[in-house]
Each structure stands twice: as structure tokens, then as C-alpha cells.
Amino acid sequence: MGARILYSSMKPETEPLGPENIIGFTTGILTGTFSPLGSSFTAVGKSPLTGTWGDSRAGGYFGAELKCAGFDAIFFYGRSSKPVYLWVNDGKAEIEDASGIWGKDVVETENFLKGQHGDNRVQVASIGPAGERLSLISCIITDRGRAAGRSGLGAIMGSKNLKAVAARGTGKIPIANHDKLMDLRKRFIDLAKEEREFYWEYFMKYGTSGATAMLSTSGDSPCRNWTGAASIDFPNAEKVSDDNVIKYMTGKYGCHGCPMPCGGYVKVESGPYACEAMKPQYETLAAFGALLLNDNVEAILLINEICNRYGLDTISTGSAIAFAIECYLNGLITKEDTGEVELAWGNADSIVELTRMVARREGFGAVLADGVRVAASKIGKGSERFAVHVAGQELPMHDPKLTPTFGSAYLLDATPGRHTQGFEMYLDTLSGAKMPSFPEIKYDSTGKGDGMASMAHFNHVVNSLGVCQFPSNLCAIQGTPSLADFANAATGWNMTMEELLVCGERIACMRQAFNVREGFKPTDFRLPDRAIGKPPLASGPLKGVTVEIGNWVREYCRSADWDYGTGKPSERKLTRLGLADVANDLYEK
Numbered sequence: 001m002g003a004r005i006l007y008s009s010m011k012p013e014t015e016p017l018g019p020e021n022i023i024g025f026t027t028g029i030l031t032g033t034f035s036p037l038g039s040s041f042t043a044v045g046k047s048p049l050t051g052t053w054g055d056s057r058a059g060g061y062f063g064a065e066l067k068c069a070g071f072d073a074i075f076f077y078g079r080s081s082k083p084v085y086l087w088v089n090d091g092k093a094e095i096e097d098a099s100g101i102w103g104k105d106v107v108e109t110e111n112f113l114k115g116q117h118g119d120n121r122v123q124v125a126s127i128g129p130a131g132e133r134l135s136l137i138s139c140i141i142t143d144r145g146r147a148a149g150r151s152g153l154g155a156i157m158g159s160k161n162l163k164a165v166a167a168r169g170t171g172k173i174p175i176a177n178h179d180k181l182m183d184l185r186k187r188f189i190d191l192a193k194e195e196r197e198f199y200w201e202y203f204m205k206y207g208t209s210g211a212t213a214m215l216s217t218s219g220d221s222p223c224r225n226w227t228g229a230a231s232i233d234f235p236n237a238e239k240v241s242d243d244n245v246i247k248y249m250t251g252k253y254g255c256h257g258c259p260m261p262c263g264g265y266v267k268v269e270s271g272p273y274a275c276e277a278m279k280p281q282y283e284t285l286a287a288f289g290a291l292l293l294n295d296n297v298e299a300i301l302l303i304n305e306i307c308n309r310y311g312l313d314t315i316s317t318g319s320a321i322a323f324a325i326e327c328y329l330n331g332l333i334t335k336e337d338t339g340e341v342e343l344a345w346g347n348a349d350s351i352v353e354l355t356r357m358v359a360r361r362e363g364f365g366a367v368l369a370d371g372v373r374v375a376a377s378k379i380g381k382g383s384e385r386f387a388v389h390v391a392g393q394e395l396p397m398h399d400p401k402l403t404p405t406f407g408s409a410y411l412l413d414a415t416p417g418r419h420t421q422g423f424e425m426y427l428d429t430l431s432g433a434k435m436p437s438f439p440e441i442k443y444d445s446t447g448k449g450d451g452m453a454s455m456a457h458f459n460h461v462v463n464s465l466g467v468c469q470f471p472s473n474l475c476a477i478q479g480t481p482s483l484a485d486f487a488n489a490a491t492g493w494n495m496t497m498e499e500l501l502v503c504g505e506r507i508a509c510m511r512q513a514f515n516v517r518e519g520f521k522p523t524d525f526r527l528p529d530r531a532i533g534k535p536p537l538a539s540g541p542l543k544g545v546t547v548e549i550g551n552w553v554r555e556y557c558r559s560a561d562w563d564y565g566t567g568k569p570s571e572r573k574l575t576r577l578g579l580a581d582v583a584n585d586l587y588e589k
């Protein structure tokens with residue numbers, strides 16, 4: 001819905017921070033339904049960070065509340081002359097003055113809006129000061145720490161003077177067959193617990209923080225701004241992983257209706273990093289851990305809270321700091337530039353300080369606040385070689401040298417540099433193995449296109465239904481209800497999983513068409529040399545590995561029926577998917 005509406009309503013070459021850009025908050029069929037998976041909403045817009053299609057998913061309770069208030073989606077056009085928020089309440093949507101909360105962080109904003117409307121059940125999606133100051137790596141936060149983190153969408157809200165959307169609904173989401181849905185939920189949970197007992201228990205105990213040390217050892221986590229091998233250069237990865245994270249927990253957190261809550265609240269009682277925060281995810285622990293050689297977990301807990309409160313994407317922020325450290329150590333910037341902050345790998349104090357500066361867009365933080373591509377263009381002196389990004393978006397914490405399919409997703413997804421749209425490896429991981437295990441490295445791209453395209457389509461289905469990827473991966477278990485079963489019970493439809501995957505294919509094409517119309521093609525995007533092993537690492541599990549990523553991209557395009565040179569889905573395919581109007585646009589008829 002988001003891709004279709006933005007494609008149809010927005011002209012090509014729209015300025016991302018101009019009033020013509022549109023920001024949408026979309027839910028899915030299963031959002032808020034108590035299917036075991038339906039917690040999410042997705043924010044959509046033209047990305048200010050990359051200039052491409054942008055979207056980002058978040059869990060929490062906001063999506064469910066929006067639907068209970070009677071709205072499947074909300075799209076904002078134009079621009080307000082003063083700070084505002086949208087108050088959505090039982091079928092009504094009203095623009096309200098936000099001048100009292102402009103400048104506040106997201107926790108203060110949430111608390112204010114709950115108080116303002118006299119109801120603690122009000123759910124809020126908001127930006128912090130980073131989004132207000134148009135940081136291109138700013139995000140949208142709900143429930144104080146659930147982030148629609150990628151694509152820089154917080155800056156679109158900031159450009160519209162839109163501080164927040166607050167929702168409260170007392171309505172019930174209509175379900176075609178409620179008993180059936182509850183029966184499917186029970187079957188899903190019973191089977192998942194039985195067949196994946198270890199995964200289920202482990203994930204509930206640690207969340208993704210439980211994978212941090214394992215992914216460091218395996219080589220998945222990039223290290224020292226993608227120049228090191230975490231197993232050798234970051235030997236204390238366990239200090240920022242699993243038990244060493246959850247020992248700070250004061251309580252559990254789970255998104256709406258989730259049967260395997262993976263989140264938590266943490267507290268550092270005293271010392272320089274004292275804070276009360278949300279438990280960080282793997283991406284944050286790796287971006288401020290192995291990537292910076294920082295094994296101070298208390299500092300990372302505080303950094304996570306700073307990023308959440310100010311509304312910064314933690315992947316991009318950690319990457320921007322890694323870039324700055326490398327520039328500093330190579331003499332491209334000095335203490336004079338950083339405001340006397342001494343940058344060094346593993347220096348927790350300076351990493352915290354620089355995070356604060358980025359969040360406030362102060363001093364040298366202003367140079368980093370738009371991501372590494374912009375920072376490199378400001379610093380010059382060849383600093384681009386330390387800027388790890390695709391099309392301006394910093395890379396996630398998964399190394400294509402271990403899993404080349406991630407690399408192809410970084411290049412080919414309509415939101416470049418994105419890790420949640422193409423995990424072929426998850427098929428391997430969950431197809432019988434028990435966590436923690438790791439699939440064999442498969443470097444031969446031959447014949448992998450179909451698998452990559454199928455996983456991309458599956459992930460589009462997951463995101464568009466409004467479900468979370470972690471439990472939905474358990475649908476791969478034999479006998480478990482499929483996403484189609486849940487969607488059918490909710491809607492009364494009678495779709496097969498194959499038909500649902502065609503919807504995923506259509507979504508992939510719709511998002512891609514947005515980019516093609518903007519003039520982007522796959523060959524415009526390139527992975528930084530260090531992400532594909534040029535030159536290869538000298539040590540660690542990925543020693544000597546170079547990935548010919550172009551082969552993987554070609555395989556994907558062949559299977560998806562996209563032209564490698566132009567990125568256009570074929571006319572035949574667009575027509576088959578019911579997108580004849582899009583075919584007419586792309587083929588100029």
C-alpha cells in the first residue's frame with residue numbers, strides 16, 4: 001500500500017526534505033490481530049539519506065493502536081509552518097500544536113502526549129531532536145526504543161515540522177474468523193516450542209543480544225570499521241553479548257501479542273554510564289562493539305539510550321563514529337576538528353561523547369550527523385575510502401564475505417544497505433539445525449538467484465502483513481501454520497502461500513519501479529572494497545575471502561526477471577503482476 005500510494009502520488013525527482021515528499025505510516029493485515037506475529041507498522045517515504053525508495057519497520061504497540069483507532073494507514077503531504085503532531089482517536093484525526101514538545105526527546109514526548117490526552121494507553125511514534133535537526137540518519141521511535149531505524153525517515157518528519165503521531169483506539173480490529181486465528185496461534189506456539197525449543201528459549205532469554213559473541217566469532221560482525229577479524233582483533237566479544245547484557249535487565253519487554261518477547265529494560269546503577277535504557281539489539285551491540293573495538297557494555301547501554309531518545313539509527317551512528325576514528329588515526333582530522341575529543345578504537349568515553357555530539361548535531365557531530373557519505377564529502381582528503389556505505393546508507397552488521405546474499409541485498413533492495421530483505425542463509429539456519437549453529441559458507445552464486453528472490457518476496461510478505469521477522473521465521477517448521485493461514489483467518493480470504501508470495505513479488509517490483517523512475521540502476525550502487533574482501537583479510541575465519549558480488553547480483557536479476565543494466569522488471573512480469581500502468585511508465589508507452 002505504501003509503495004503503491006507513494007509511486008502514484010509523488011513525482012519523480014521530488015526533493016526528499018521538501019514539502020512534496022510524503023511520509024506514510026502503514027499497518028498490515030495482521031497488525032494488532034493477536035496472530036502470534038502481528039506487532040508491526042512500516043514507515044515509508046523517499047529516503048533523504050539515499051534518494052531512493054525508503055521504508056523501515058518497527059514493532060511495539062503503535063501499529064495495533066492505530067488500527068484500533070480505525071486507521072490502516074496515514075499519509076502526510078505538504079508541510080506545517082509550525083511544529084505539530086497528529087492526534088488519532090477513535091476514527092478522528094486532528095492536527096495539534098506541538099510547540100511545547102519540539103526539542104524534547106522521544107521519552108519526554110511520549111510521556112507528555114499520554115499526559116496531555118489523559119490516557120496511558122496512548123501510543124506514540126515520534127522523532128527526537130535529531131529528526132528535528134534534519135539529521136539524515138535520524139529515525140522514528142515508538143515505545144521509547146522500538147525504532148523504524150533505517151532510510152533516514154525521521155528527517156522527513158522533521159522537514160514537515162511533524163513531531164509525532166499519537167494514537168488511541170477503543171475499537172476492535174475486525175477478524176473474519178477469530179476462533180480459527182486463536183487456534184492457529186496456539187498451534188504455532190506449541191509446535192515452535194516443541195520443534196525449536198532451544199531457539200525459542202534462547203531468543204526469549206537474550207533476544208538478538210544472544211547472538212553477538214557467536215556472530216563475532218563466525219566473522220559475520222564487521223570489526224574495526226571492516227578492516228579486522230573480530231575473532232582475533234576483538235577477543236572480548238562475550239563482554240558485550242548474552243549474559244553480560246541481560247545481567248543489567250530489570251524487566252522483560254515484548255511487542256503487541258508476541259508470544260516470544262525478546263526485549264527488555266536495563267539499568268546501569270552507577271558510574272559514568274549510569275542509565276535506564278532499553279536492552280540493545282545485536283545490530284547496536286556490534287555497531288558500537290566490534291566495529292569500534294569497544295568492549296564496554298555499560299557504555300553501549302547508555303549509547304543505545306542516547307540514540308533512542310534523540311532518534312538516531314544506531315547502525316548508521318556507530319558506522320559514522322568508526323569512520324571518524326579512522327579519519328582521526330590517519331591524520332585527516334585532528335583534535336581541533338573534534339573539539340578536543342581524542343578518538344581511538346575502544347575508547348568508550350570518547351565514543352559516548354561523540355554519540356552525544358552527533359545526536360545534538362553539535363561541533364564535529366554536525367559533520368557526522370548526515371552519515372558517512374556526507375561526512376566524507378565535507379572532510380575530503382580521500383576520506384571516502386573509510387566511508388562504508390551503499391548509496392549513502394551505512395552497512396548493517398553482517399559481512400557479505402561470510403554471506404554474499406547479504407551483499408546482494410545491500411545492492412539490490414530498493415533501500416540500499418539493508419539487511420532485512422534478503423536472508424537466504426536463514427533458510428539454511430532454520431531448516432533443521434538448532435541455534436546456535438551457522439550455515440556453511442557457500443561462495444558459488446550459481447543457481448542461488450531463485451532462493452534469493454524467494455526470500456526477498458517472503459520478507460516483503462512478512463513486512464507488509466505487519467509481522468515480526470523473528471517469530472515468522474518459525475513458519476518454516478513442518479506443520480506450522482503458514483502466513484497465508486493467518487492472513488486467511490484474519491480476512492476470510494482463501495489464499496495459498498504461493499499466491500501470497502506473488503504479492504511479495506509485486507511489492508518488490510513496486511519498490512524497484514520507484515527507484516527506476518528516479519533514474520537508479522543496480523550498476524549505480526557499489527559495495528565498498530573492504531566489504532567484499534578487496535584486498536582480502538589477512539586473518540580470521542574470512543581470511544583470503546573475496547566475493548565477486550556482481551555474479552550474485554546477476555543471478556538475482558535473472559531469477560527476478562529484472563534487467564541487470566537498467567534494473568527494470570520486465571514488461572511481461574509487470575503485466576503479469578497487474579502493474580500494467582507501471583510497465584507503461586517504465587517502458588514509456
Ligand code: SF4
Nearest residue numbers: 254255258261262468
Ligand atoms: Fe517484538 Fe521481539 Fe516479539 Fe519481534 S520477537 S515481536 S521484536 S518482542
